[in-house]
Amino acid sequence: MEIELLTLGQYSFVQNAFSFGFAVLAAATLFFWLMKSELAAEYRLAVTITGLVTAIAAYHYLSIMFSWNAAADITSGEVIATGKPFNQAYRYVDWLLTVPLLLIELILVMRLSKAETIKKSTTLGGAAALMIILGYPGEVSNVGGLRFVFWVLSMIPFVYIIYQLVVGLKESISQQPESVKNLIKISTYLVIGSWLFYPIVYLFPLVGLQGGAAITAVEIGYTIADIVAKAVFGLFIFVIAMRKSQALKEERATIEAAGDSDEMSTLS
Amino acid sequence: MEIELLTLGQYSFVQNAFSFGFAVLAAATLFFWLMKSELAAEYRLAVTITGLVTAIAAYHYLSIMFSWNAAADITSGEVIATGKPFNQAYRYVDWLLTVPLLLIELILVMRLSKAETIKKSTTLGGAAALMIILGYPGEVSNVGGLRFVFWVLSMIPFVYIIYQLVVGLKESISQQPESVKNLIKISTYLVIGSWLFYPIVYLFPLVGLQGGAAITAVEIGYTIADIVAKAVFGLFIFVIAMRKSQALKEERATIEAAGDSDEMSTLS
Numbered sequence: 001m002e003i004e005l006l007t008l009g010q011y012s013f014v015q016n017a018f019s020f021g022f023a024v025l026a027a028a029t030l031f032f033w034l035m036k037s038e039l040a041a042e043y044r045l046a047v048t049i050t051g052l053v054t055a056i057a058a059y060h061y062l063s064i065m066f067s068w069n070a071a072a073d074i075t076s077g078e079v080i081a082t083g084k085p086f087n088q089a090y091r092y093v094d095w096l097l098t099v100p101l102l103l104i105e106l107i108l109v110m111r112l113s114k115a116e117t118i119k120k121s122t123t124l125g126g127a128a129a130l131m132i133i134l135g136y137p138g139e140v141s142n143v144g145g146l147r148f149v150f151w152v153l154s155m156i157p158f159v160y161i162i163y164q165l166v167v168g169l170k171e172s173i174s175q176q177p178e179s180v181k182n183l184i185k186i187s188t189y190l191v192i193g194s195w196l197f198y199p200i201v202y203l204f205p206l207v208g209l210q211g212g213a214a215i216t217a218v219e220i221g222y223t224i225a226d227i228v229a230k231a232v233f234g235l236f237i238f239v240i241a242m243r244k245s246q247a248l249k250e251e252r253a254t255i256e257a258a259g260d261s262d263e264m265s266t267l268s
Numbered sequence: 269m270e271i272e273l274l275t276l277g278q279y280s281f282v283q284n285a286f287s288f289g290f291a292v293l294a295a296a297t298l299f300f301w302l303m304k305s306e307l308a309a310e311y312r313l314a315v316t317i318t319g320l321v322t323a324i325a326a327y328h329y330l331s332i333m334f335s336w337n338a339a340a341d342i343t344s345g346e347v348i349a350t351g352k353p354f355n356q357a358y359r360y361v362d363w364l365l366t367v368p369l370l371l372i373e374l375i376l377v378m379r380l381s382k383a384e385t386i387k388k389s390t391t392l393g394g395a396a397a398l399m400i401i402l403g404y405p406g407e408v409s410n411v412g413g414l415r416f417v418f419w420v421l422s423m424i425p426f427v428y429i430i431y432q433l434v435v436g437l438k439e440s441i442s443q444q445p446e447s448v449k450n451l452i453k454i455s456t457y458l459v460i461g462s463w464l465f466y467p468i469v470y471l472f473p474l475v476g477l478q479g480g481a482a483i484t485a486v487e488i489g490y491t492i493a494d495i496v497a498k499a500v501f502g503l504f505i506f507v508i509a510m511r512k513s514q515a516l517k518e519e520r521a522t523i524e525a526a527g528d529s530d531e532m533s534t535l536s
Contacts, residue, residue: 033302036302037305041306044303044306045303045306048303051298051302052295052298052299055295056291056295059290059294063287083342083343083344083345085280085342085345087280087284089280089284090284090287093287094291096288097288097295140277
């Protein structure tokens with residue numbers, strides 16, 4: 001990536017987007033963790049992991065921002081490359097950790113049976129990790145053909161994950177309480193919708209999109225996609241956990257009340 | 269270590285591995301500490317220490333990454349040594365603290381008798397500290413013979429620890445609940461498996477492996493070994509603590525329910 005292709009306006013816009021990304025992801029993390037104790041014990045693991053995903057992403061946005069700053073010097077209104085490369089790999093390191101975890105959040109908040117939780121977490125999490133690992137060699141390659149080959153390879157687990165989210169989880173989603181059924185469906189669409197951005201951007205260099213405007217579009221697009229897939233998606237997971245916690249508390253209060261009245265009748 | 273032997277690709281790969289190591293270890297720490305309150309009181313000490321090990325290691329990975337960055341300048345695609353040495357000692361400082369502690373985690377999560385807990389923690393923790401202390405003079409020595417002498421000295425406590433984990437703990441492991449017996453066995457194998465990497469790498473300079481590829485392999489290998497021995501091993505400790513907590517809670521609920529019905533029959 002040649003950073004000197006950017007105008008000062010474009011360079012600053014991207015820098016501010018990275019700072020915005022960090023702020024949103026860090027704030028989301030604190031929100032999830034501070035609210036965790038308000039949930040029923042059954043949903044605390046899902047929301048802890050939700051915060052873990054945004055925390056890992058916040059760290060990487062900070063690293064990306066620092067790398068962006070170090071890659072250029074601003075001298076009398078112009079963007080001059082310092083020679084230090086902008087480290088794109090931070091994104092892959094981030095995705096390798098966060099993408100499997102955010103699928104696991106979704107599985108955990110659904111509270112499937114133990115066997116199914118382990119099975120779905122392993123297959124979806126594994127497919128997600130494979131998707132990222134297969135994407136990386138193409139990203140760092142300067143050969144167009146290799147970029148395309150790894151794009152195709154990476155799309156195989158990608159399509160599998162979409163299939164699993166849309167078809168594989170259908171049965172489990174139908175058994176969820178009415179109050180959260182739609183929220184879970186929207187969450188799966190959020191994942192799919194935000195993820196579609198990545199394979200499209202990946203192909204930009206192949207079709208010759210490489211100027212300052214293209215670089216700006218890619219970085220802004222990644223930032224929006226990351227915020228949607230992690231913070232917004234995480235907020236849906238949190239609301240689902242909240243609603244299911246409330247239902248559980250009401251249920252338990254009813255059982256307890258019934259138990260109390262039983263005790264009363266025994267005593268009387 | 270001559271950092272200018274590395275290509276830009278190798279140098280960046282190692283830097284990204286350090287960043288990845290920091291992210292994993294820091295995320296693991298937060299996870300253990302946030303989930304601690306969900307465990308039975310009996311297992312909170314073990315999981316607190318589990319998080320301490322990953323926290324100490326996360327700090328050292330950050331320091332190692334900063335030292336790696338300071339050791340070289342990237343100018344027009346080349347790795348130029350700045351003259352500041354890459355500080356290998358961070359690893360030893362880290363191990364001196366974390367290696368005894370991670371053996372103590374394992375002892376604590378098993379919940380042996382008080383006397384046995386103290387005895388095993390002291391002997392295993394002490395042997396681990398001795399192993400690290402004996403390794404260091406050889407690591408910083410430029411004399412091949414001295415490197416080998418300290419390797420042999422360091423291997424004595426190393427073999428003693430492996431013997432203790434495989435044979436010494438056999439009796440105690442056999443008394444653990446069925447639901448965690450295998451997890452504990454796997455945890456001991458994780459320690460032994462990941463630790464085997466260290467004495468092998470230690471001998472690399474003696475057999476002349478010192479080029480850019482060798483340096484890269486060593487640093488990547490250490491990072492993987494540290495992640496397995498601390499974060500993955502820690503996750504096993506956490507799952508063991510979680511399962512034993514659940515068993516304990518169920519047991520207590522049964523006793524309470526029995527107590528309630530006793531009360532009922534007394535009242536009626």
